[in-house]
Amino acid sequence: MGSDEVDLETLHASRERDADADIILSARDITVGFGSKVILQDLNLDVRRGEVLGFVGGSGTGKSVLMRTILGLNHKRKGTIEVFGQDLSSLSSEQRRNVERRWGVLFQQGALFSSLTVKQNIQVPMREHLDLSPKLMDELATLKIELVGLPQDSADKFPSELSGGMIKRASLARALALDPDLVFLDEPTSGLDPIGAAAFDKLIANLSETLGLTVYMVTHDLDSLHSICDRIAVLGEKRVLVIGTIDEMMKSDQPWVKSYFRGERALRRVEG
Structure with a gap:
């Protein structure tokens, strides 16, 4: 074991x-x-x-x-x-x-916004709930990308450019954007x-x-x-x-x- x-x-x-x-x-x-x-x-x-x-x-x-x-x-x-x-x-x-x-949510198939990059998708909850500078949101998105094990160059990619596993991880990063408890x-x-x-x-x-x-x-x-x-x-x-x-x-x-x-x-x- x-x-x-x-x-x-x-x-x-x-x-x-x-x-x-x-x-x-x-x-x-x-x-x-x-x-x-x-x-x-x-x-x-x-x-x-x-x-x-x-x-x-x-x-x-x-x-x-x-x-x-x-x-x-x-x-x-x-x-x-x-x-x-x-x-x-x-x-x-x-x-x-x-x-x-x-709380954060990962829906079936990821449900990422196809017109937004990975970084921008992760920042959606931040824009909705917080009042942060663009620089700070970029830094936080970078941290979340690292947290879920995605390569940093995925930040500027669109969902159509990601594999299935990467979509799941990007969606999880968005779910974790606000440091949820649940x-x-x-x-x-x-x-x-x-x-x-x-x-x-x-x-x-x-x-x-x-x-x-x-x-x-x-x-x-x-x-x-x-x-x-x-x-x-x-x-x-x-x-x-x-x-x-x-x-x-x-x-x-x-x-x-x-x-x-x-x-x-x-x-x-x-x-x-």
Whole structure:
């Protein structure tokens, strides 16, 4: 076993010992629907400060819908969402902006602005929330580019000039632009080859540990779930079916969980 694996195992163990860790995000009785179709119903979820939470479920179960609802991009029919101890629905516009400054988002496919360079994309949150000089924004963007492991010459490139892995890293740099406490990642390793996905997982784990980030990660990647997630939440039947560590997932008798984590595809991963 390598030193990186030992460090991650130690990190996971120390976090699990603190079962009463601070709750940084709490969703209660969340119901979301579009027209007559109900996607989520009476869903409950807690995310602990400093953990990497993997969020999984079958296609169409509403994983991204829930994340977008937390972010305020989808309307909820009922329920409460508290982030940093504040009920989002009760905040004024200014208070909401102050909360949003404390989180970052990496959307599927990166969602970079195609007409902006990498540096300019990273500076978008700075321009929206801060009053900084162009020189300082350039310096901060340079730091973020270095933080996510991109070469400095990528700063002046456009998204069309980047590989898939570089787009993911540039998008992560933008998500980290305001030094957030909480980061939402929607399928961060989707579309990456196994080597690129493993490198991105390691980057997320290192950033979580060194920066003290809380990470909410929607994913279907079994390797990510095994290697970097402290806990995993499983979505199905319009709610969170089960939440726990990877060891608890492996022992679960819930049919979907059992099929996903101990099915043929999962066994091929272990045997490989």
